[in-house]
Amino acid sequence: MPGVGPKSAQRIAYWMLNSDRETVLRLADAIVEVKNTVHFCSRCFNYAEGELCEVCASRRRDESVICVVSEPRDIAAIERTAAFSGVYHVLGGALSPMDGIGPDDLHIAELLKRLADTDVREVVLATNPNVEGETTAAYLARLIKPLGIEVTRLASGLPVGGDLEFADEITLGRAIESRRPL
Amino acid sequence: MPGVGPKSAQRIAYWMLNSDRETVLRLADAIVEVKNTVHFCSRCFNYAEGELCEVCASRRRDESVICVVSEPRDIAAIERTAAFSGVYHVLGGALSPMDGIGPDDLHIAELLKRLADTDVREVVLATNPNVEGETTAAYLARLIKPLGIEVTRLASGLPVGGDLEFADEITLGRAIESRRPL
Numbered sequence: 437m438p439g440v441g442p443k444s445a446q447r448i449a450y451w452m453l454n455s456d457r458e459t460v461l462r463l464a465d466a467i468v469e470v471k472n473t474v475h476f477c478s479r480c481f482n483y484a485e486g487e488l489c490e491v492c493a494s495r496r497r498d499e500s501v502i503c504v505v506s507e508p509r510d511i512a513a514i515e516r517t518a519a520f521s522g523v524y525h526v527l528g529g530a531l532s533p534m535d536g537i538g539p540d541d542l543h544i545a546e547l548l549k550r551l552a553d554t555d556v557r558e559v560v561l562a563t564n565p566n567v568e569g570e571t572t573a574a575y576l577a578r579l580i581k582p583l584g585i586e587v588t589r590l591a592s593g594l595p596v597g598g599d600l601e602f603a604d605e606i607t608l609g610r611a612i613e614s615r616r617p618l
Numbered sequence: 619m620p621g622v623g624p625k626s627a628q629r630i631a632y633w634m635l636n637s638d639r640e641t642v643l644r645l646a647d648a649i650v651e652v653k654n655t656v657h658f659c660s661r662c663f664n665y666a667e668g669e670l671c672e673v674c675a676s677r678r679r680d681e682s683v684i685c686v687v688s689e690p691r692d693i694a695a696i697e698r699t700a701a702f703s704g705v706y707h708v709l710g711g712a713l714s715p716m717d718g719i720g721p722d723d724l725h726i727a728e729l730l731k732r733l734a735d736t737d738v739r740e741v742v743l744a745t746n747p748n749v750e751g752e753t754t755a756a757y758l759a760r761l762i763k764p765l766g767i768e769v770t771r772l773a774s775g776l777p778v779g780g781d782l783e784f785a786d787e788i789t790l791g792r793a794i795e796s797r798r799p800l
Contacts (some may be wrong), residue, residue: 503794513782513785514782514790516787517787517788517794518791519794520794560794564781565779565780566779574800586799589798590775590782590793591797592775592778592793593793594772594773594774594775595776595789596747596774596786596788597749597789598746598748599746600692600696600746601691601692604777605695605698606779607778608698611772611773612699612742612744612772613701614775615742616770616773616796617768618743618755618756
């Protein structure tokens with residue numbers, strides 16, 4: 437389990453042996469329930485308890501803007517900002533030829549089907565700003581632009597509250613190149 | 619001295635006592651020379667050895683674009699990126715009412731005089747993306763825009779090579795709001 441090393445594992449094991457039977461069985465039940473009830477949203481591949489995830493099931497979201505992310509946890513990060521009111525599409529990873537992950541391993545065909553079936557105005561490519569994420573964004577942009585849909589990318593630049601002096605050279609260079617009118 | 623605590627200071631003191639007389643006197647001379655020869659550039663307030671700093675003295679720089687920074691060290695950071703070919707103007711700090719630093723304490727009058735005397739097309743406000751830096755940028759934008767000069771600001775967003783999951787909420791929110799067409 438991520439974040440649980442040998443020492444933590446041992447501590448948890450002793451805690452289970454020390455706790456009363458009921459508490460430990462409740463934990464086991466909860467684990468079984470999670471695996472039984474949580475699956476992928478049939479539309480966007482976010483985690484969902486019903487047929488659709490919370491975002492897809494909501495009537496308050498703008499379905500004409502789709503934000504494409506690598507993993508469900510990226511949706512959680514974006515939702516916390518409260519800066520996005522559209523819907524999502526989870527790829528389930530990023531293109532990485534080194535690891536043998538190609539377009540067929542990601543939910544790209546499903547994304548193109550959504551774009552063909554519904555009336556989408558803008559696709560925001562919110563894959564990570566690293567090599568794999570940028571490659572994936574460039575690949576998707578080439579597929580989606582010919583459909584006449586606006587394709588945008590998250591802004592790269594200086595973190596808010598930071599200091600010029602501590603920014604790495606590539607980020608600062610990008611911040612200068614993509615400076616915007618005030 | 620910044621970065622020199624009591625232990626380092628003691629280590630340096632013993633090193634001086636142990637070194638031969640000539641080495642230590644050369645250090646003393648170098649310190650005197652720095653204070654005698656390095657002063658502020660008469661045009662942009664960067665550090666300079668001559669009347670003008672290296673950037674202002676160069677003939678290869680585009681004098682129609684001025685990048686406004688807080689401190690000379692910010693020029694060093696931007697020069698390392700090789701992403702900017704214009705000239706600079708050092709304010710010598712940032713507006714901070716809490717610390718009693720107002721417009722008259724910065725080289726703002728000198729900047730306005732430069733804008734009046736020379737043919738400037740764009741001013742890039744490269745103050746830090748924190749409260750004082752943003753306040754200073756907003757103040758300068760209000761002064762410069764009426765002169766018919768384009769005013770731009772460094773891009774805020776995700777650091778290059780980073781991960782969506784680890785970005786703070788405000789930076790990620792800013793990156794979504796200022797997403798750009800691909």
